[in-house]
Amino acid sequence: MSTLTVRKLNVDLSKGFERYWLAGDVYRTAFMNALSMSFPLGEQMFIDSVRAVPLETLPDAALRAEVKDFVGQEASHRFVHQQYNNQLARQGYDYTLEPSVKVRVGRIARLPVLDRLAITCALEHYTAMLADFVLRHPGFFDGADPQMRTLWSWHAAEETEHKAVAFDVYQAAGGGYARRALWYLHVSVIFWLDTMRQTHYNLARDGQRFKLANWASAARTWFGRRGLVWNLLKPGLDYLSPRFHPWQHDNRALLGMWLERNDDSFRAIGSTPS
Template sequence: MSTVERPRPDLSHTDQTSADQADPGPVELHARNVAFDWDDVPLHWIPGHPVASNFISVLNLLLPEGERWFVQTYNEALPLVADEELASRMRGFIGQEAMHAEAHDHVLWEFLDHHGIDPRPYQLQMEWVFRRVLGPATSGPPQARHKHLIERLWLIAALEHYTAVLGDFALNNNWIETGAHPTMADLFMWHGAEEVEHRAVAHDVAAYFGDSYLRRGRAMLAVLPMLLFLIQRGYRFIMKQDTSVSYNYIQKKWQFHRGVRANVLPPLRSIVFSTFSYFRPGFRPEQIGSTAQAVAYLAKSPAARNAA
């Protein structure tokens, strides 16, 4: 379970009555064909917090290729699943992740590139990581390729643990109270709500193919340093191109901690500490966040309502 100590959800962006209801149980997963208008969104979309704005915007660099990799891997695994209920959840997961990749891909060119942050060098690196390093095995005996698929499914399960933690943060932060631009806030809150909504799928799929505590732990030990490295690399990439701020190292650290205290940034230590819950033998992804809160936000998200 996430170790972030957070305030109660704010009524301005979640329906308190719905969020306080008992967990609704399994929900039918489906993609929401959302669209966002980035024309008037400033680079520093959280007023007074340029470092926090840029740090959160790093996810737009990282997510498109990562989520396309999720979709590719699940499309490879889906024909091998005989459990129709799990297969249905996988199809919902695939649809949602494909929509996430498309939405964040638009941000690269209509938001970051528009504001003078050229995403191309970082995107080429992400393509190399997710298409070459983590891509499907195309040679070797079938048994080895199947084992490679299982290892990738556990890597996705580990990554989905962190996206659920971050999704829970997106639904319980102070962006709205701080005056964040509603379009960017809605992008991450819609995405975060869907991550909470489907947070158990990746774990259940990996367990279906090969339930192994060793595989689970090995995947997590590989994913955490990789994720922190890519986020920090992306943050430095954006800050180097953002000529509107000229903070030195100490000032950047101060601004980051200021964002954490204002609850517009998640504490990195809380993300790291959330790893310990994943190693508990009885861990279930449903212990992170609230399905009721996620569904309540999706019911009133401007982008999701437009899609409906």
């Protein structure tokens, strides 16, 4: 029996959203938009890497069920963020890194299965850490467009719910510590470099790179009292432990709280067929 639920988000992005939808904060909007731009390609890569392990080779029936729902959740995220990114394109924001990322994803697809899974585990850990931040500090979205706030919170909830699936598949397929740790170090550099570059491009599109207010917002976002650096540093380092497992950081209470308080924001659509 799977512990995951595939949900349809009750958000309609067809009418678009404000250019600086995150309470008028130019930097935070540019940063969140940069993350969204990377998601459709990334989430398809996650789906493909997990599906590269035949379900019948996984000894745990519960894990086999969770793989199916992991695919369903990630497919939903991919779809919604593509709608989001379409609106960004209409606003004149291009995913500048898309050609190089497509080349990189193509290269990853030719790697051995365990390497593909290790890369997916590393990126899933980053999405899980960012998801925990979103659920733990809802004030980050104070004043945001309500639909965008719902979208990001829903994504965070489901990333939390399935944060161990790729990791468990990796271990069940015979993946070891050294491969996992080495790919994590590599992925960490690429992930943050790409995100910062796309954020820079988004700011440059509006001539906002050198405005003092945006530098101040960036400093608060990363190094403020509830900044990302302080929230990501310890769990980021924890991944390098040979004994690490994603549910050692058990934040299911945050997940349950959000699902209970926002049950009108989505509807369950069940499992995804294999």
